[in-house]
Amino acid sequence: MTAKEQKKRLKEIKKFNAKKYKEYNKNQKRKRAPESEYVTKMNDNDNIIEFDNLKTYFYTDVGTVKAVDGVTFDIKRGKTIGVVGESGCGKSVTSLSVMGLLQGPTGQVAGGSIRFNQLSKNRAVDLTKLPIKEYEKIRGNEISMIFQEPMTTLNPVFTIGDQLMECIALHNPDMKKKDVEARALETLEMVGIKRDGMLDLYPHELSGGMRQRVVIAMALSCNPQLIIADEPTTALDVTIQAQILDLLRELKDKINASIMLITHDLGVVAEMADYVVVMYAGRVVEQGTADDIFHHPSHPYTIGLMKSKPMLGEQVERLYSIPGNVPNPINLPEHCYFKNRCEMCVDKCEGAYPELISLSETHKVSCYLREKEVKGEN
Numbered sequence: 001m002t003a004k005e006q007k008k009r010l011k012e013i014k015k016f017n018a019k020k021y022k023e024y025n026k027n028q029k030r031k032r033a034p035e036s037e038y039v040t041k042m043n044d045n046d047n048i049i050e051f052d053n054l055k056t057y058f059y060t061d062v063g064t065v066k067a068v069d070g071v072t073f074d075i076k077r078g079k080t081i082g083v084v085g086e087s088g089c090g091k092s093v094t095s096l097s098v099m100g101l102l103q104g105p106t107g108q109v110a111g112g113s114i115r116f117n118q119l120s121k122n123r124a125v126d127l128t129k130l131p132i133k134e135y136e137k138i139r140g141n142e143i144s145m146i147f148q149e150p151m152t153t154l155n156p157v158f159t160i161g162d163q164l165m166e167c168i169a170l171h172n173p174d175m176k177k178k179d180v181e182a183r184a185l186e187t188l189e190m191v192g193i194k195r196d197g198m199l200d201l202y203p204h205e206l207s208g209g210m211r212q213r214v215v216i217a218m219a220l221s222c223n224p225q226l227i228i229a230d231e232p233t234t235a236l237d238v239t240i241q242a243q244i245l246d247l248l249r250e251l252k253d254k255i256n257a258s259i260m261l262i263t264h265d266l267g268v269v270a271e272m273a274d275y276v277v278v279m280y281a282g283r284v285v286e287q288g289t290a291d292d293i294f295h296h297p298s299h300p301y302t303i304g305l306m307k308s309k310p311m312l313g314e315q316v317e318r319l320y321s322i323p324g325n326v327p328n329p330i331n332l333p334e335h336c337y338f339k340n341r342c343e344m345c346v347d348k349c350e351g352a353y354p355e356l357i358s359l360s361e362t363h364k365v366s367c368y369l370r371e372k373e374v375k376g377e378n
């Protein structure tokens with residue numbers, strides 16, 4: 001492309017983005033909207049959340065990044081789902097879309113819906129259409145998020161007590177100060193770090209593991225229905241990691257919440273998750289129960305991931321890593337996104353992106369190889 005063509009192209013992108021920002025801005029500024037615009041119905045009342053063809057794009061200066069491009073999966077009430085995939089495949093963007101925390105104006109939900117089963121109100125809402133006022137009631141209340149690095153959640157200039165109590169008071173505006181403090185101590189006890197003077201400490205006076213416990217205490221202080229944990233233990237050492245995971249599991253059962261656990265670590269998923277979703281370049285390529293994914297991986301990418309998982313007591317010279325790179329999210333091909341790295345290609349792979357097909361009631365995969373199995377041609 002010549003410099004002139006390049007300049008023209010960038011100008012076109014800018015114009016296109018400006019139009020998009022204007023379109024989205026109009027909708028998002030609304031503080032209120034009639035219920036009929038966002039109240040919806042769950043496909044299955046047993047689910048806490050249903051992602052339905054979710055598309056989240058970033059309208060950047062160099063083009064549209066299709067970070068999440070048609071993601072569909074459900075999370076059942078009281079269950080843990082592990083979301084796995086290589087760096088940049090759209091895991092965090094999916095969770096930020098749930099929380100309504102996308103970096104605007106570039107980041108926008110461009111299509112699809114996220115149905116949330118709002119049990120407190122006995123109704124379902126589409127989070128992608130929710131006005132700000134309603135979102136504020138759900139975020140941090142019925143849906144909580146735990147980030148990888150506790151310091152992104154904690155403010156270094158306030159004590160643990162101030163932050164925990166502020167969080168409790170915000171969600172319980174009628175609670176008396178004395179009761180808020182009692183609740184804060186109760187939550188610290190729940191996460192195993194209650195001791196004299198703890199409420200007066202600053203975040204830097206705690207260890208990484210203790211800080212993450214405080215963040216978990218804050219996330220759970222309002223009994224959320226859904227906890228989104230994005231790499232909650234990656235910044236911690238292995239023993240602390242195990243303790244934090246045990247804690248999450250125990251607390252989740254206590255409050256009967258669901259967990260969406262995002263991680264690179266298949267070991268963590270194997271230990272924690274009831275269901276697994278495998279993402280690749282902004283799409284779900286395989287999903288199923290933990291048993292489906294770990295014992296019957298079907299997509300060549302999942303099979304590759306399983307090979308890259310170190311097994312305890314197994315001597316490997318080098319950890320297997322899948323050769324090649326993820327395609328550029330600005331310029332995604334028409335065919336299967338994994339094709340340039342796939343060692344199992346068949347003729348059909350040259351064609352359109354493969355549809356998600358069901359191998360069993362729980363197990364789904366998006367790959368032409370498996371289409372044959374479903375049709376019984378093998």
Ligand SMILES: Nc1ncnc2c1ncn2[C@@H]1O[C@H](COP(=O)(O)OP(=O)(O)OP(=O)(O)O)[C@@H](O)[C@H]1O
Binds near residue numbers: 086107
């Ligand atoms: N603010 C942003 N502006 C532009 N592109 C973004 C932005 N945030 C994320 N992206 C792009 O969206 C895609 C998905 O990113 P995401 O953060 O969801 O990846 P991830 O799966 O969470 O990766 P990791 O495992 O490294 O955390 C990436 O291509 C990333 O570059």
Ligand code: SF4
Binds near residue numbers: 349
């Ligand atoms: S559809 Fe084809 S290229 Fe894609 S993962 Fe399956 S076999 Fe490989």
Ligand SMILES: [Mg+2]
Binds near residue numbers: 091092093230
């Ligand atoms: Mg991430």
